[in-house]
Amino acid sequence: MEEKLVRPRNDGVLDGNGDDDDLPMLSSQALAALREFIEEQNQLNVDERREETGAEETGGKVTLVSEDWRLSQFWYDPLTAETVAKEVIALLGNNSNPSSRVACIACPTLYAYIKKIKPNVSVQLLEYDKRFGQYGSDYTFYDYNEPEELPSELKQAFQVVVADPPYLSKECLEKVTETISFLATPGKSHLLLLTGEVQKDRAAELLGLHPCGFRPQHSSKLGNEFRLFKL
Numbered sequence: 001m002e003e004k005l006v007r008p009r010n011d012g013v014l015d016g017n018g019d020d021d022d023l024p025m026l027s028s029q030a031l032a033a034l035r036e037f038i039e040e041q042n043q044l045n046v047d048e049r050r051e052e053t054g055a056e057e058t059g060g061k062v063t064l065v066s067e068d069w070r071l072s073q074f075w076y077d078p079l080t081a082e083t084v085a086k087e088v089i090a091l092l093g094n095n096s097n098p099s100s101r102v103a104c105i106a107c108p109t110l111y112a113y114i115k116k117i118k119p120n121v122s123v124q125l126l127e128y129d130k131r132f133g134q135y136g137s138d139y140t141f142y143d144y145n146e147p148e149e150l151p152s153e154l155k156q157a158f159q160v161v162v163a164d165p166p167y168l169s170k171e172c173l174e175k176v177t178e179t180i181s182f183l184a185t186p187g188k189s190h191l192l193l194l195t196g197e198v199q200k201d202r203a204a205e206l207l208g209l210h211p212c213g214f215r216p217q218h219s220s221k222l223g224n225e226f227r228l229f230k231l
Contacts, residue, residue: 014123024212027085033086034214062112065131067220072166073129076109080216084162084192084228085113091160091190092121103154103183105142105163105176107194108132124154126179128166130136147178148197158183164194168224173199178205193229 026034034148042090062081067073076084088110092100101122104111111125115138119140125132126142133139140150144166161184173195180191193209194216211227 004150024054024210026083026214026228027090027210028215030083030087030144034083034211062116064112064207065129067201068129071129074218074220074222075220076107077217080218081109081113082117083214084110084194084216086118087192088114088162089118089194090159091123100152100159101157102160103158103162105161105179106144107162107164107167110162111135111138112165126150126183142173142179144175144179148182150179151184156185157181157190159185160192161191162194165199168196168198173202173206180207183223191231194226197225197227198225200229 003004052167063077064075067075092102098120098171099122101124102114103124103126106115106128108125111123111127114123116119120126123138124140124230125135125138128141128143130141131166133141140154141148143149161180163176163180165172183189184191191207191209193203193207195203200211207229207231209229211229214228216226216228
């Protein structure tokens, strides 16, 4: 059993107890990115078709392999991916240690956007789909059914851990929680969870996380309401 995590406070993250009157909030950097993105969308009249493959940004594109619904893959839309990526970068801090690392559990869209926005950030993608082996050493095969079957060098090695469990089941979230505990640095790591609102109580019980006001969206419109959970 891993050491219980004590989560640090950060100027970019406000604490909350999950009540509607006191929700955790996105950092100022992420909110600014959200406003900037909306302005760019209005100015450029972006073709909606690009949501199928990624998001075009100043200076290039972010593209992903096609979704495989058999693996419960649903990519974030550009607004969600950029907003959460900016939140991760804010949690690392403007003067973050070069050795600071981010773990993305089953969220390849986020990995791609973090690397696009800040290429020098060290990001590890843990993902079942071996097509993402194209990312080389940044990719680690991950099966949530074996939550701690990971390379030993990843243990307690990450300052930010972001997870998007592939299924909305109690068992899946419990096992992903084990993986988070394996990866996070006790007392020093920041946690973000993207999952269905139906997991609200379990997220609070297992990880002490609560939904913030930002609501993630996917390129393929899903029927389940998704939330971003944080401390």
